[in-house]
Amino acid sequence: MKRFDILSQLIKCLSRILDEIEGHTSSHAQGVANSSISFADEFGFTLKTQRSLYYAALLHDIGETTLPHSILYKNGPLLPAERKKIESHSVVGYKIVKNIPSMTEVAGLIRHHHESWDGTGYPDQLMMGEFTRAKQILAICDLNDTLSRERPYRPKRTNEEIENILNESKGTRFQPDMVEKFIKFKNNTNIKKNSLKKINEIKDSGQELSDFESQAYLLAISVVFSNLIGEKIPFLATHPSKVALLSVKLGEAIGMNKNELFEMKIAAFLGDIGILAQDEKIYMKKDKLSPEDIETINNHTLIGERATSEITSLPNVSKIIRNYHESWDGSGYPDGIKGSKIPLASRILRVADTYVALQHDRPYRKGKQRTEITESINTYLKNIADPSLVNTLMEIMKN
Ligand SMILES: [Fe+2]
Ligand SMILES: [Fe+2]
Ligand SMILES: [Fe+2]
Incomplete structure (x- = not known):
């Protein structure tokens, strides 16, 4: 390319x-x-x-x-x-x-x-x-x-x-x-x-890159763009890179191929990019969210989907982003789909995203210790995550 x-x-x-x-x-x-x-x-x-x-x-x-x-x-x-x-x-x-x-x-x-x-x-x-x-x-x-x-x-x-x-x-x-x-x-x-x-x-007249160079370049730019999220909402600064790291580990453990892993990694970095178009106040709120707030937050995946649909060389990225806040029991957003209807990469991101978020402070709650999360992982991820991925996560955490 x-x-x-x-x-x-x-x-x-x-x-x-x-x-x-x-x-x-x-x-x-x-x-x-x-x-x-x-x-x-x-x-x-x-x-x-x-x-x-x-x-x-x-x-x-x-x-x-x-x-x-x-x-x-x-x-x-x-x-x-x-x-x-x-x-x-x-x-x-x-x-x-x-x-x-x-x-x-x-x-x-x-x-x-x-x-x-x-x-x-x-x-x-x-x-x-x-x-x-x-x-x-x-x-x-x-x-x-x-x-x-x-x-x-x-x-x-x-x-x-x-x-x-x-x-x-x-x-x-x-x-x-x-x-x-x-x-x-x-x-x-x-x-x-x-x-x-x-x-x-x-x-x-532009430079032609090999597939390997193209991927490296795409990743470099995605990482840089994801830094904007941390500029806007400081407590999210390290979130995308940590989610990317963990989701790739999960993906490797279940045998995803290189291309699948790469698309998922880009989706991890750009997953929250929709927040850049939104009022940051909602994400800083300490008290209960109103139904309108929830609707706005739910919308960040759709904005992210629309924006990343421009990355035509990686057509799955926008699809993964659309559904990475869906829950295993159908209670997620934006489509409320459940179980294996949720794309696999989205399911993996959901696990990684939740796990990483639990460890860090948010305006409305304190972050939890890793040991505490590991001990109660089934409670935290119950209904949210694909149960087989929770097992994979536990295996990874043991090592
Ligand atoms: Fe300007
Ligand atoms: Fe998100
Ligand atoms: Fe301008």
Whole structure:
């Protein structure tokens, strides 16, 4: 597979989450990516930089997935501390993306998509030449796309209004000739058609990976993305990796093949990715959950399923995620299916997920000692887990 295809699939997976947050039907991220890659064509960049711009555009607001909903959806003016938190999204995105192999340039672009030519932007107050052309391309395409969409607090801007705003940003937000070039480009280009051509160009020149390298790369990105969950809800920080480790042990013990194990591992890392689109407050609650809260929590598997359906090279991942909160007796969610109707990998994840969660503190209860869990495992997993998997778990725990 091409490195490009793997990245595209996983990036689309996260873009879907961002779309759920913003409540848009069509993607802001994809819109910014299409115009960035087309506009970049006028500057003679290397293919590598063009590719970086494309990835960066798709991921530029990824840090927003970790912002508290209370700030993200606040009606009314933001307090200074809240504004700071919102502004942190570019640095969070940078920190996450720089951990993906070969994405240093992409991470830098993401970090600086809210900088200004006159040094008044954030986070680093870059000035003039430091705010490179590539960085300005991303920033101007972001501004343009944002203005062309409706927001909860304002209608979408007309073309004329956008042009006025862009003209006012000459010498302040952007280098004057960048604004002129962009307005000309915008008025004379069929961006949709042009971007399709450009995307094929950057894709065809991309590196081809062996199956082994593809899997390693896919896993590396999934791990990095799963770190967003811990950024948003700190008590979940180590949860995905522990679930992955234990579920693979269970899978190996019952003789799953390599591909099955791999898909299950990716599902373990991305299982809770739907939480990124949700109000974190529900997961922090100390008292009893309301029926609406429960419905929201149940929905995280469906959001996760929709998002991971973008990983077309691993079609089972989204199916596993959909059903990994089903219970053996049919009392789980979202489908309430029972017994062997639940996909095997989902059943394994259910056991691993419950076992790992029991060990750790939650806002509403203390974590339990491992010995205590092992002694009462049958009680804890009764009705929830496939009984034969509970036996396998006990075997593993003995060793
Ligand atoms: Fe942003
Ligand atoms: Fe944006
Ligand atoms: Fe979950």
